[in-house]
Amino acid sequence: MLQLVRWARPAIPRLILGGLGALGASLLALAIPQVLREVVNGPLLTSESRTGVLQAAALVLALGCLEALLVWTRRALIATPATTAEHDMRTSLFDHLLDLPIAVHDRWSGGQLLQRAMGDLSSIRRWIAFGMVMLVVSSATIVVGVVLMVTTAWQLGLIYLLGAVPMVWLGFTFRTDYAKAARRARDQTGDLAGTVEESVHGIRVLKAFGRGEDALGDFVRQADELRDTEVHKARTLARVSLAVTAIPEGTLAISLGVGLWLTVQGDLSVGALVGFMATAAVVNRPLEGLGQLLATTLDARAAADRFLEVIDQPNALDDPERPATLGESGPRGSTVELRGVRVLLGGRAVLDGVDLTLDPGRTTALVGLTGSGKSTLLQVLPRLLDVDDGVVAIDGVDVRRVRRGDLRRIVSPAFEDPVLFSASVRENVLLGVDEPATTQEEAAQSELLRRALAAAQAEFVDQLPDGVDTVIGEEGMSLSGGQRQRLALARAIAARPRVLVLDDPLSAVDVATETAATTALRELLPGTTTLVVAHRPSTVALADQVAVLQDGRISAVGRHTDLLRSSAHYRHVISDMETAEDDGDPDVAVDLAPEVTR
Ligand SMILES: Nc1ncnc2c1ncn2[C@@H]1O[C@H](COP(=O)(O)OP(=O)(O)OP(=O)(O)O)[C@@H](O)[C@H]1O
Numbered sequence: 001m002l003q004l005v006r007w008a009r010p011a012i013p014r015l016i017l018g019g020l021g022a023l024g025a026s027l028l029a030l031a032i033p034q035v036l037r038e039v040v041n042g043p044l045l046t047s048e049s050r051t052g053v054l055q056a057a058a059l060v061l062a063l064g065c066l067e068a069l070l071v072w073t074r075r076a077l078i079a080t081p082a083t084t085a086e087h088d089m090r091t092s093l094f095d096h097l098l099d100l101p102i103a104v105h106d107r108w109s110g111g112q113l114l115q116r117a118m119g120d121l122s123s124i125r126r127w128i129a130f131g132m133v134m135l136v137v138s139s140a141t142i143v144v145g146v147v148l149m150v151t152t153a154w155q156l157g158l159i160y161l162l163g164a165v166p167m168v169w170l171g172f173t174f175r176t177d178y179a180k181a182a183r184r185a186r187d188q189t190g191d192l193a194g195t196v197e198e199s200v201h202g203i204r205v206l207k208a209f210g211r212g213e214d215a216l217g218d219f220v221r222q223a224d225e226l227r228d229t230e231v232h233k234a235r236t237l238a239r240v241s242l243a244v245t246a247i248p249e250g251t252l253a254i255s256l257g258v259g260l261w262l263t264v265q266g267d268l269s270v271g272a273l274v275g276f277m278a279t280a281a282v283v284n285r286p287l288e289g290l291g292q293l294l295a296t297t298l299d300a301r302a303a304a305d306r307f308l309e310v311i312d313q314p315n316a317l318d319d320p321e322r323p324a325t326l327g328e329s330g331p332r333g334s335t336v337e338l339r340g341v342r343v344l345l346g347g348r349a350v351l352d353g354v355d356l357t358l359d360p361g362r363t364t365a366l367v368g369l370t371g372s373g374k375s376t377l378l379q380v381l382p383r384l385l386d387v388d389d390g391v392v393a394i395d396g397v398d399v400r401r402v403r404r405g406d407l408r409r410i411v412s413p414a415f416e417d418p419v420l421f422s423a424s425v426r427e428n429v430l431l432g433v434d435e436p437a438t439t440q441e442e443a444a445q446s447e448l449l450r451r452a453l454a455a456a457q458a459e460f461v462d463q464l465p466d467g468v469d470t471v472i473g474e475e476g477m478s479l480s481g482g483q484r485q486r487l488a489l490a491r492a493i494a495a496r497p498r499v500l501v502l503d504d505p506l507s508a509v510d511v512a513t514e515t516a517a518t519t520a521l522r523e524l525l526p527g528t529t530t531l532v533v534a535h536r537p538s539t540v541a542l543a544d545q546v547a548v549l550q551d552g553r554i555s556a557v558g559r560h561t562d563l564l565r566s567s568a569h570y571r572h573v574i575s576d577m578e579t580a581e582d583d584g585d586p587d588v589a590v591d592l593a594p595e596v597t598r
Pocket of ligand 1: 372377
């Protein structure tokens, strides 16, 4: 829990002040019985005058009011810093998540991350605002109270202390059992959130295949597991709460009996007995709440563990200490070289010795059988994935020596399954472009937006209710697959990259649109070096050169027509593409069929 100080540091002065306020309130509560003891032993027993009693009553009233004021001070002082610490932790977590490599994201489900960013951090906030302070204050109150009880009547104090022995033992067993259940409950809540997220995401598929019942079954099973864990937690807490209430009350009953006997024997004053019992009543209050407080602490510790697991996840794709700068590209554009590139995924070498040169300003189509590693190869260019061996260099500079921010201004990707954010078309397309500072820049951006949309054949935007200012729904769901792909391509174009990596970006549009987009792209970004993963012969035919990925390495590079003649594997790949295309676009198959079938 001490590690959370990193985020709570600015809040520490207020936390300390608030804690002191709470401590003051508890000590005042302990002072009231001491006044009572004096009143009973003094004015009440000696019946001197009413003035002494009235003075004591006024003192108790003043102490009570001061106690209330200190309780309010604690709440007022601590609410803001606890919320600020939660805010800072949440921001750090989100920032770190954005920074972590894709491989790490693949390991965590969305639901788990959501739960860690929301529910877990709220628990930590509640603990900072209440649990932590009250744990310190309660412990202090109990210690000071017991010392007062022992000094008031040592015989009764010892009886009371004997009750601590079973309570400490119970506390240890409770801690072990509850801590495990608290962690399990949090993990199960994350899994449940993951199931909801996945089902909502795939709602169309579930409905189309009539698998709603199965999804509900999975959800109910997980919800049952969570309920069982929560019930187990509640039972464990109930057991310890019973003990921390019954044991002090029991010892108090024995103390009262012994105390009365000692008073009758003349070994204890009436005032001391009253003072002891009143102090015990004040001490019993935090003791009874100790179980709940411990439970809150263990819950927060499980939440903190889960938070730290993500935030302490090292970033293997960190920026270099002494970054290199990518100079200007040559007059024809940037050269990209991959030398001996090896990438391991799931313990398997998906790429194993890839050598490939992308000539400046040229378009290279990357082809290969399904699962041959094409998408993986694209990811090493913008360093979404790091190579395990070999080098990826742009204009002779290893991409690992460049700051990631700089690299991503130079290399721009568009993927087959585009993600659009809940924002306007303009914001989505200009995502990779810096905010305009002047009205001139704003006008230039509007022009850039128009040209990028035109190049990506996304004129359909004009038909949307608010044109480029139309807010498109979550992940652009209100748009068709082809429309979403075109906006994602426009986004990659608008970034005006030196290197464009496209993972079959127009698979959902017709061949004529794809041809028009490719031609417009060359006109708009003449010096851009492009690597495009192709899944249909029409895309391949539009490229300047084709690279064939086979068994983790590039087995052939050349022009489409040359490769058809020279490479049996290439013919096999193209034939595979055509088989897939047969259901879709027969025109393309007819265009290329004579060469391939020969
Ligand atoms: N995160 C991962 N962990 C383990 N294996 C992975 C991971 N990502 C991809 N792979 C595996 O790496 C191989 C290459 O995947 P990749 O997506 O690069 O192929 P691809 O050529 O683009 O396929 P397709 O043409 O079907 O899109 C596949 O066998 C895939 O299962």
